[in-house]
Amino acid sequence: MKPSLNRRDFIAVTSSLAAAAALTRPARAAEAAPSAFKTVLKKAMIVGGAPTAAQLEEFKAAGFDGVEAGVAGLEEAAASRRAAEKLGMRVHSVLRGWAEFNSDDPRKFEDSFAATEKALRAAQAFGADAVLLVPCRIGGMPMPRAWEFLIDFDPANGRIRRVTAGDNGPFKAYIDAHNHATETSREAVKRLIPLAERCGVVIALENVWNNLWVQPAIFRNFIASFQSPWVKAYFDIANHVKYGHPEEWILTLDELLAKLHVKEFKINPADPRGEGEWPQIRDGSVRWPVVRHALERVNYNGWLTIEDGRLPLEELSKRLDLIIAGK
DSSP states (O other), X not given: OOOOOOHHHHHHHHHHHHHHHHTTSGGGGGGGSGGGOSSOXXXXXXXXXXOOHHHHHHHHHHTOOEEEEEOOOHHHHHHHHHHHHHTTOEEEEXXXXXXXXXXXXXXXXXXXXXXXXXXXXXXXXXXXXXXXXXXXXOOSSOOOXXXXXXXXXXXXXXXXXXXXXSOOGGGHHHHHHHHHHHHHHHHHHHHHHHHXXXXXXXXXXXXXXXXXXXXXXXXXXHHHTTOOTTEEEEEETGGGTTTSOHHHHHHHHGGGEEEEEEOOOEEOTTOTTOOEEOOSTTSSSOOHHHHHHHHHHTTOOEEEEEOOXXXXXXXXXXXXXXXXXXX
């Protein structure tokens, strides 16, 4: 298992990335063209259900390479695949979303399991190579604020021992819920791996504000614990801003990255909860040039899928082009 970066290593790496990112300023714009990067990033949008030929044509005209679809029936998925391939596009992923693998209700667990099986089969029919899965969520108990997390865990089993400095007594319920969620989610995903392999579809796990695995090292440990090429990470760049710099997550997850979601988050330093707002892409706190160089450093060749659809497609495509160019 690859160890995560320690603080000294991370500071050194991010310093070099920041220096590289400086080359993307207007005076050196030519050097930051897409050809300056060896990695190839493809552009996609999320579309609900099975995309129609008309929808795909609209995305194609705006400059997108593909889409991330919702769970659909096999015939619908196959039809979308044919339509996409005709346009030289791809349905690259399926958004399964939230599951309840930590539920004490056996029926909820099995319903979640069956829905994920359906998503894997749909992905195969779409010609997609991954399913986005959020295994579960926890909440409703005291937990550290975003910037207070300092997680200590057992790398052998992923169980949390402490979540912050000082007295962890107030957070016992959170620690217990987190450890339970880790163990039940691991067992569920292990059961899904044989089907994922048969379908040729990666189970791409996401921790999207579900209060789980909120620091890079423990999320990497959870993903790596499966020791399977069919389980990787789906990383949402903006969702992790309140916990730390997205580039730290990218550098730590490294070869375990399967897919990336793109949107924006802006931290509000005056908010005592450490929250913020969701502005338009490139108008927030994400240091996009540094993120782009981090992706180059870990040799990520893959999809950037926009989750925010508030702007016209053409504008979203242009903003994604700037990110890909390292600007």
